[in-house]
Structure formats: C-alpha cells, structure tokens
Amino acid sequence: MSSQIGNKLKVSVFGESHGTAIGAVIDGFPAGVKIDTDQLLAFMKRRTPGRDKTATPRKEDDLPTILSGVLDDVTCGTPIAAQIANKDQHSKDYKNVAAVARPGHADYTGFVRYGGHNDVRGGGHFSARLTAPLVFAGGLCLQYLAQRGIYIGAHLASVADQKDASYDSVDLTAEALLAPGKKNFPVIDDESESRMRDVIEAARLDADSVGGVVEVGVIGLPAGIGSPIFDTIEGRLAYGYYGIPAVKGVEFGAGFDVSLMRGSENNDEFYMAEDGSVKTRTNNHGGVLGGISSGMPVTARLAFKPTPSIGKPQKSIDYRKNEDANMGVKGRHDPCVAVRAVPVVEAVTAIIIMDMLLEQEGR
Numbered sequence: 507m508s509s510q511i512g513n514k515l516k517v518s519v520f521g522e523s524h525g526t527a528i529g530a531v532i533d534g535f536p537a538g539v540k541i542d543t544d545q546l547l548a549f550m551k552r553r554t555p556g557r558d559k560t561a562t563p564r565k566e567d568d569l570p571t572i573l574s575g576v577l578d579d580v581t582c583g584t585p586i587a588a589q590i591a592n593k594d595q596h597s598k599d600y601k602n603v604a605a606v607a608r609p610g611h612a613d614y615t616g617f618v619r620y621g622g623h624n625d626v627r628g629g630g631h632f633s634a635r636l637t638a639p640l641v642f643a644g645g646l647c648l649q650y651l652a653q654r655g656i657y658i659g660a661h662l663a664s665v666a667d668q669k670d671a672s673y674d675s676v677d678l679t680a681e682a683l684l685a686p687g688k689k690n691f692p693v694i695d696d697e698s699e700s701r702m703r704d705v706i707e708a709a710r711l712d713a714d715s716v717g718g719v720v721e722v723g724v725i726g727l728p729a730g731i732g733s734p735i736f737d738t739i740e741g742r743l744a745y746g747y748y749g750i751p752a753v754k755g756v757e758f759g760a761g762f763d764v765s766l767m768r769g770s771e772n773n774d775e776f777y778m779a780e781d782g783s784v785k786t787r788t789n790n791h792g793g794v795l796g797g798i799s800s801g802m803p804v805t806a807r808l809a810f811k812p813t814p815s816i817g818k819p820q821k822s823i824d825y826r827k828n829e830d831a832n833m834g835v836k837g838r839h840d841p842c843v844a845v846r847a848v849p850v851v852e853a854v855t856a857i858i859i860m861d862m863l864l865e866q867e868g869r
C-alpha cells in the first residue's frame with residue numbers, strides 16, 4: 507500500500523487533485539473519543555488555499571463529509587471515513603503539462619512509474635491537495651492526544667534566509683507551542699512575518715518560488731515510547747514526514763549542528779526535577795535517545811523546497827515524445843509551500859505519535 511500509514515492506527519488517503527473528491531479512511535481510532543467539530547474545521551482551515559498571497563489562489567473550503575465512524579460527535583471505534591469534494595478545479599491550465607514534465611515536480615517520475623496512466627491534472631495523487639485528508643485525520647489525532655495531555659504545535663521557522671525565533675526546547679509550554687497556530691501567519695515572533703512575506707512576494711512577482719523550514723514540537727509525551735532499531739520515534743516520524751510533498755530534509759533536536767559540537771556540549775545533562783521526573787538541562791537530543799522518548803519535548807525541523815511549479819520559463823522534456831521542450835507553468839500555485847505546510851506537519855506528527863502510543867499500549 508503506498509498511501510497508507512500506521513500500524514495500529516492506519517490512515518489511508520485517496521483521491522486526485524482534480525478528481526471528484528479526496529478523502530481519508532482511519533482504522534483503529536479508539537471508541538468513545540469526543541470530537542470538537544468546530545476545532546477540527548478550524549484546524550483544517552489553516553491549510554486551505556486562497557486565503558492570501560503567500561498561497562495558491564485556488565479556493566477550496568475543504569469541508570469534510572464524515573461518512574462513518576463518528577456518531578453524535580463521538581467516535582464509534584469503527585473505521586472513520588471522510589471525503590472532501592474538489593470544487594475549484596481548472597484542469598485546462600494543465601493542458602501543456604500533460605506531456606512536458608515540470609522540473610522539480612513528479613510528472614516525469616509518475617509517468618514512468620504508472621506507465622502514463624496516472625491522472626496528471628493538477629499533479630493528480632502527487633498534489634498537496636492530498637494533504638487536506640491528512641490534516642483531517644491528524645486533526646482527530648491532535649484532539650485525542652490533547653485529551654491525554656500531549657500537545658503538538660509547529661511554526662514557520664524560516665522562509666528563504668528570513669528566520670523566525672525558535673521554540674524553547676527545554677521549557678516549552680503548551681501556550682508557547684500552540685501560539686503560532688492561532689495566528690494567520692504561523693510565526694513565533696510577529697516581527698518576522700513582514701520579512702518573510704516580502705521575500706515570498708518578491709519571488710511571486712518574479713514568477714518564482716522560495717523554500718522554508720517548519721519547526722515542530724511535541725510536549726507531554728511520557729518517557730519510554732519508541733523501540734529500537736527501526737521503530738524509533740525519529741524513524742517513524744521521518745517516514746511520515748517524507749510523505750508530505752516537498753519535504754527534502756528532516757532533523758531532530760540539534761540536528762546537523764551536532765556534528766559541530768563536542769560530546770561535552772552535545773550531551774544533555776540529566777537532573778531530578780522537583781516533581782520527581784527526570785529532565786535534562788539542555789535538549790540537543792530533541793526528546794529522543796536510542797529512538798525512545800526521554801520525556802523532554804520532541805523537536806524536529808523539516809526543510810521544504812521551493813514550489814516546483816513556477817511561471818519562469820525553464821528547460822524540460824516532453825516525456826511522451828522523448829524530446830527536449832520548454833516549460834513555463836500556467837495555473838495557480840503556492841509561491842512558498844512551507845506556509846501552508848505548518849498544520850500538515852502538526853497533523854502527520856499527531857498521526858505517528860498516536861499510532862506509536864496505541865501500539866505500545868496494546869490498545
């Protein structure tokens with residue numbers, strides 16, 4: 507199965523960007539969990555396009571129709587299925603990409619993989635539109651986890667060379683973690699918003715795009731979750747993160763910077779906290795040691811590449827004719843995908859963490 511993730515909590519995503527509908531089936535979600543629908547819709551809204559100039563003008567309200575598994579706002583324990591209608595398709599914009607591969611996009615590899623039978627309209631199943639059902643599923647998981655005192659939040663850590671402040675990875679409160687997600691532009695330091703917007707707008711006006719980094723944190727996760735060698739928290743999260751379109755790098759804790767430190771700097775010294783719990787004074791390990799949660803905040807950073815579809819002319823190939831071709835993408839695209847990716851990162855983190863918890867608890 508290519509579009510399914512999870513062992514105990516299985517999330518399956520279906521659909522194509524310009525098909526009738528997209529959706530998700532979630533199997534293994536515990537019974538009796540109260541769902542706050544308004545909160546779920548508000549979370550999904552954070553991902554929707556067409557809200558401002560940093561995103562594609564494609565307008566989709568992304569209202570999910572829950573087909574099964576939830577009755578009177580309480581989960582039944584049976585598979586939860588939801589579908590989201592595609593309404594604002596402009597398939598004709600893609601006529602010239604039917605055979606000319608967009609550099610940086612999946613047109614060429616998708617053609618080879620599926621022998622030319624995949625739906626290429628709007629990127630088909632490769633489209634980031636498929637992150638809407640992921641956000642639906644993740645939104646439910648976030649609510650389940652919050653009911654257990656586990657909170658997940660993310661923010662836009664940088665756009666091109668413009669940086670936001672970082673989360674405090676040692677004393678991370680739920681308030682600080684969730685604050686960026688309550689804003690229209692998900693940053694910690696409001697001063698960084700205008701710098702980031704400027705760099706995105708400059709790229710957009712230049713028919714180009716920019717990349718960015720999303721930082722995510724998990725708090726309240728008890729120590730002891732995760733299993734070596736391959737079912738580590740890092741391994742499982744990274745597996746999920748690379749399912750998000752345009753993710754090209756993932757690091758945990760101090761990440762690549764660990765290679766610059768000495769052991770004495772990188773090691774996070776343990777101490778006994780007043781509440782009797784074991785804590786560390788620093789958190790270069792990003793809440794994971796030996797693949798197992800330490801009880802400290804889990805922190806990760808994801809690098810998003812610049813949007814592949816750009817108006818600037820670029821050289822490419824016609825993969826049906828096997829000849830060189832020129833490309834200049836028409837249609838509507840996000841000049842910086844990292845902005846809308848913030849809730850997607852929260853959603854995928856929630857799906858994976860909930861799956862690992864349920865699995866380990868044998869539920």
Ligand SMILES: Cc1cc2nc3c(=O)[nH]c(=O)nc-3n(C[C@H](O)[C@H](O)[C@H](O)COP(=O)(O)O)c2cc1C
Nearest residue numbers: 611612632634751752753814815839840843846847
């Ligand atoms: C929230 C989000 C929105 C995106 N919007 C676009 C877009 O408008 N145009 C585009 O070409 N790519 C967009 N992408 C990225 C492509 O879907 C992605 O680069 C493509 O499927 C190839 O996959 P890869 O980059 O993981 O190799 C978006 C990604 C995300 C996460």
